[in-house]
Amino acid sequence: MNLQKGLPLLIQQFGALFKKNFLLSWRNKRATFLQLFSSLFFIFLIFCIGKAIRSRFSSSTEYENVFDPKPLVSLSIPPCEDKFYTKLPCFDFVWSGNGSAKIQSIVNRIMTNNPGRRIPSDKVKSFSTSDEVDAWLDSDPMRCPGALHFVETNATVISYGLQTNSTPVLKRGHYEDPTFKFQIPLQIAAEREIARSLIGEPNFNWAVRFKEFAHPAIEEFSVVATVGPTFFLAIAMFGFVFQISSLITEKELKLRQAMTMMGLYDSAYWLSWLTWEGIIILVASLFIVLFGMMFQFDFFLNNSFSVVFLLFFLFQLNMIGFAFMLSSFISKSSSSTIVGFCIFIIGFFTQLVTLFGFPYSDSFPNFYRIIWSLFPPNLLAKALSLLADATSTPQDPGISWSRRADCAPNDLDCVITINDIYIWLTATFFLWFLLAIYFDNIIPNSSGVRKSLFYFLKPGYWTGRGGNKVEEGGICSCMGSIPSLEDITPDDEDVLEEANTVKQQRREGVADPNIAVQICGLAKTYPGTTNIGCCKCKKTSPYHALKGLWVNFPKNQLFCLLGPNGAGKTTTINCLTGITPVTGGDALIYGYSIRSSVGMSNIRRIIGVCPQFDILWNALSGQEHLELFSSIKGLPPSSVKSVAQKSLAEVRLTQAAKMRAGSYSGGMKRRLSVAIALIGDPKLVILDEPTTGMDPITRRHVWDIIENAKKGRAIVLTTHSMEEADILSDRIGIMAKGRLRCIGTSIRLKSRFGTGFIAHVSFTGSTNGNTRANDDAVTTPYHEAVKQFFKYHLDIVPKEENKAFLTFVIPHDREARLTKFFGELQDRETEFGIADIQLGLTTLEEVFLNIAKKAELESAAAEGSMESLTLTSGIVVQVPVGARFVGIPGTESAENPRGVMVEVQWEQDDTGSLCISGHSPETPVPPSIPQMPSLRRRSRTVQGVVIDPNQFVSNNDR
Numbered sequence: 001m002n003l004q005k006g007l008p009l010l011i012q013q014f015g016a017l018f019k020k021n022f023l024l025s026w027r028n029k030r031a032t033f034l035q036l037f038s039s040l041f042f043i044f045l046i047f048c049i050g051k052a053i054r055s056r057f058s059s060s061t062e063y064e065n066v067f068d069p070k071p072l073v074s075l076s077i078p079p080c081e082d083k084f085y086t087k088l089p090c091f092d093f094v095w096s097g098n099g100s101a102k103i104q105s106i107v108n109r110i111m112t113n114n115p116g117r118r119i120p121s122d123k124v125k126s127f128s129t130s131d132e133v134d135a136w137l138d139s140d141p142m143r144c145p146g147a148l149h150f151v152e153t154n155a156t157v158i159s160y161g162l163q164t165n166s167t168p169v170l171k172r173g174h175y176e177d178p179t180f181k182f183q184i185p186l187q188i189a190a191e192r193e194i195a196r197s198l199i200g201e202p203n204f205n206w207a208v209r210f211k212e213f214a215h216p217a218i219e220e221f222s223v224v225a226t227v228g229p230t231f232f233l234a235i236a237m238f239g240f241v242f243q244i245s246s247l248i249t250e251k252e253l254k255l256r257q258a259m260t261m262m263g264l265y266d267s268a269y270w271l272s273w274l275t276w277e278g279i280i281i282l283v284a285s286l287f288i289v290l291f292g293m294m295f296q297f298d299f300f301l302n303n304s305f306s307v308v309f310l311l312f313f314l315f316q317l318n319m320i321g322f323a324f325m326l327s328s329f330i331s332k333s334s335s336s337t338i339v340g341f342c343i344f345i346i347g348f349f350t351q352l353v354t355l356f357g358f359p360y361s362d363s364f365p366n367f368y369r370i371i372w373s374l375f376p377p378n379l380l381a382k383a384l385s386l387l388a389d390a391t392s393t394p395q396d397p398g399i400s401w402s403r404r405a406d407c408a409p410n411d412l413d414c415v416i417t418i419n420d421i422y423i424w425l426t427a428t429f430f431l432w433f434l435l436a437i438y439f440d441n442i443i444p445n446s447s448g449v450r451k452s453l454f455y456f457l458k459p460g461y462w463t464g465r466g467g468n469k470v471e472e473g474g475i476c477s478c479m480g481s482i483p484s485l486e487d488i489t490p491d492d493e494d495v496l497e498e499a500n501t502v503k504q505q506r507r508e509g510v511a512d513p514n515i516a517v518q519i520c521g522l523a524k525t526y527p528g529t530t531n532i533g534c535c536k537c538k539k540t541s542p543y544h545a546l547k548g549l550w551v552n553f554p555k556n557q558l559f560c561l562l563g564p565n566g567a568g569k570t571t572t573i574n575c576l577t578g579i580t581p582v583t584g585g586d587a588l589i590y591g592y593s594i595r596s597s598v599g600m601s602n603i604r605r606i607i608g609v610c611p612q613f614d615i616l617w618n619a620l621s622g623q624e625h626l627e628l629f630s631s632i633k634g635l636p637p638s639s640v641k642s643v644a645q646k647s648l649a650e651v652r653l654t655q656a657a658k659m660r661a662g663s664y665s666g667g668m669k670r671r672l673s674v675a676i677a678l679i680g681d682p683k684l685v686i687l688d689e690p691t692t693g694m695d696p697i698t699r700r701h702v703w704d705i706i707e708n709a710k711k712g713r714a715i716v717l718t719t720h721s722m723e724e725a726d727i728l729s730d731r732i733g734i735m736a737k738g739r740l741r742c743i744g745t746s747i748r749l750k751s752r753f754g755t756g757f758i759a760h761v762s763f764t765g766s767t768n769g770n771t772r773a774n775d776d777a778v779t780t781p782y783h784e785a786v787k788q789f790f791k792y793h794l795d796i797v798p799k800e801e802n803k804a805f806l807t808f809v810i811p812h813d814r815e816a817r818l819t820k821f822f823g824e825l826q827d828r829e830t831e832f833g834i835a836d837i838q839l840g841l842t843t844l845e846e847v848f849l850n851i852a853k854k855a856e857l858e859s860a861a862a863e864g865s866m867e868s869l870t871l872t873s874g875i876v877v878q879v880p881v882g883a884r885f886v887g888i889p890g891t892e893s894a895e896n897p898r899g900v901m902v903e904v905q906w907e908q909d910d911t912g913s914l915c916i917s918g919h920s921p922e923t924p925v926p927p928s929i930p931q932m933p934s935l936r937r938r939s940r941t942v943q944g945v946v947i948d949p950n951q952f953v954s955n956n957d958r
């Protein structure tokens with residue numbers, strides 16, 4: 001199949017990733033809805049806050065322009081209940097001088113002629129003298145806002161005095177002015193009625209008008225400028241957190257690594273996210289402006305639509321660039337909310353400082369402004385304040401598109417214009433975006449790999465021909481020096497022969513057309529690092545995960561890599577797929593070297609990988625996964641759909657094609673991962689434990705798929721299932737401790753490394769199926785006869801026995817006697833009551849265990865590892881791991897002049913490490929063993945002395 005490359009491939013990958021981003025957003029509706037419509041909620045909040053603040057200051061004209069003040073006429077004495085502080089029942093006013101009928105009539109007129117409201121008689125209380133009023137006010141305060149004191153001096157002179165509570169009172173934001181709200185209306189009423197009484201004209205017109213000064217708004221207040229920065233920052237934070245979380249999830253789940261393995265261009269990756277997020281914030285910014293206009297904010301109505309829209313668009317775009325950059329420093333998607341919260345809190349405070357005037361005024365040097373403007377929320381706060389000042393009153397013109405580069409109206413400092421802010425937001429966006437790509441390259445990825453700090457200065461980076469140079473370890477860690485690997489000659493003849501073949505082909509420069517992968521001395525050492533923390537240094541030593549691998553993987557064959565955990569299988573695969581850089585050696589895949597970046601990009605086009613982990617997005621369906629990876633691989637766009645459907649059918653997922661992968665079972669996920677590895681007809685397929693978690697039926701089905709896939713390509717398989725290896729593999733290599741320990745077909749490995757043959761003898765008259773393996777050992781004469789026959793001819797005893805059968809393990813060294821032996825046994829079948837004899841090789845599992853144990857012993861010996869053994873006598877002996885016979889120094893006595901020894905039994909634990917499973921009783925050390933070093937034991941712990949079993953046995957035999 002012809003795969004796309006170059007620009008068409010980049011465009012195809014971009015399209016596929018854009019579709020993936022769209023589907024992820026579409027399926028995560030809640031998050032997308034919040035990104036698009038959270039502005040409605042926040043603008044509504046701003047609207048409510050604006051209303052609350054306006055109503056609080058409604059009694060004052062401080063925030064308004066008053067150019068044509070209206071006169072206040074007919075001031076009315078308010079009801080006492082309107083006063084904030086009066087207690088009920090209350091009086092509208094009290095008065096003194098009730099001894100005079102004239103004054104009584106004046107007061108009656110005050111009550112009757114009160115503008116807009118007649119004062120009831122029970123709301124007024126009269127006293128004789130002002131002293132009586134004082135005494136009453138003192139004894140029962142807060143019942144009345146004020147008092148009038150009349151004195152009738154003579155027929156033409158009436159004087160009066162006024163007493164009020166002059167303390168201004170604030171209640172729920174309302175300020176009660178004692179002068180205008182009580183004193184002046186009372187005073188006008190008293191003077192009006194005294195005048196009417198004295199001149200004898202009850203309808204005499206007495207109108208007093210009050211008018212405030214004409215003035216501009218003393219204080220300018222814009223709710224958008226005051227609370228807007230915080231709220232608009234909050235709106236942008238939704239997109240910010242979702243973006244960080246999406247990027248980190250793809251990193252954390254190694255989805256990005258998987259896509260890179262399949263040949264994804266980094267540029268397609270970044271551009272697809274940027275484009276998708278660009279569209280989202282374009283729509284979100286449009287909604288912000290529309291909602292602002294809907295709520296009739298002067299800010300949105302009087303400034304030009306394009307000016308306000310562009311501000312919100314550039315600000316949110318900037319925040320997305322900022323999120324891209326920060327995502328390189330975060331490794332867990334769960335941290336994205338915390339990061340978002342911290343940015344919001346920091347932004348809240350810096351915006352507050354910005355609104356106080358720092359640093360956008362002449363009094364601060366330019367340098368402060370440059371630094372301050374790097375943080376996008378600060379630019380937003382300043383821009384909102386400029387736009388709000390430009391529309392602070394209905395008369396202000398706002399900022400039009402053509403005047404965006406001029407000083408904003410009402411901006412007296414004019415150190416920055418809206419146009420400057422656009423330029424800053426655009427420039428810093430590019431800065432964040434470039435830094436995001438830079439940090440993405442230099443900060444170690446999930447496999448601990450990164451590029452050098454100045455990778456972009458190397459011409460090879462731009463031409464793509466500079467080698468696949470990557471480094472390992474954190475940028476702030478000092479690498480320990482990597483100890484060189486000594487050249488170890490394999491001790492297994494097959495491994496040695498394979499290595500020699502590869503070496504010779506390398507020397508002669510022979511390119512065998514039948515070889516798919518040639519691994520030449522591949523070595524991998526994970527470097528030790530020293531991480532300098534705040535209080536301590538954490539050191540890890542270098543680890544040789546691969547110690548020189550020489551092997552060929554032929555075409556049309558499945559090579560199975562087996563080995564215990566930590567053997568180096570995944571490291572081998574990671575080196576072949578370019579996930580981790582090699583320390584030494586090389587590998588040629590169809591002639592392309594994994595050490596060259598050109599080679600690697602060619603290799604990525606011809607390999608398919610099923611990693612140990614599932615490379616799946618929970619929100620995408622099986623079909624969407626296959627279409628995505630087909631496009632990443634560069635399959636012709638017209639064939640993507642049909643190839644995906646065919647692959648789904650192959651792994652029996654057609655029924656679940658449209659189901660989201662998140663709801664797949666573990667086995668279905670693995671099958672989909674296998675299908676992804678096989679997509680695009682790769683020439684080399686690497687399957688790292690592909691059948692983990694599958695039920696036996698599905699596993700067999702996947703085996704069929706793998707078996708069919710062998711044709712025309714090479715397959716490398718790692719597995720922990722010996723049955724799988726036995727059935728599928730053409731050749732098997734068992735690795736342990738970073739080295740290939742044996743290689744060959746399954747039969748060869750069994751015959752070379754198994755304990756021998758297994759003979760299974762079943763007897764007549766017993767029902768095999770119903771016999772429990774642990775049935776009481778019923779020893780019939782037949783059993784005894786067969787046992788003796790085996791003992792006599794082969795010198796072996798049964799490994800397992802019960803009523804139905806006997807099982808013997810026959811060592812290889814007795815192989816020569818077998819033909820004659822089994823011939824004779826068959827002749828005497830009736831005599832021995834034998835129903836059936838089965839002979840087979842030992843299992844691959846046994847081979848695996850033997851190799852693993854041998855490797856474990858080797859490494860324990862090399863490292864000088866010790867295990868503690870507590871004897872029945874209470875002595876604790878330090879035993880070298882794997883040692884069988886151990887002498888105990890310091891146990892010499894008259895009875896045992898050479899001391900005592902024990903035989904130690906070993907087994908492998910879950911991790912494959914050797915541990916002591918038991919030991920024999922303490923027995924005297926035979927005289928043939930050389931004298932142990934004499935020791936005066938001070939503590940109960942002693943260092944055991946290894947006794948050579950050969951010498952011990954041979955001497956014993958003697």
Ligand SMILES: Nc1ncnc2c1ncn2[C@@H]1O[C@H](COP(=O)(O)OP(=O)(O)OP(=O)(O)O)[C@@H](O)[C@H]1O
Nearest residue numbers: 447448526543545564565566567568569570571572
């Ligand atoms: N990034 C790393 N840094 C340091 N050591 C590592 C790193 N990756 C792997 N190792 C070590 O290298 C050794 C080989 O690991 P590898 O994953 O290749 O083993 P494996 O054979 O695939 O094991 P398994 O069967 O468990 O998958 C292990 O001891 C492991 O701890």
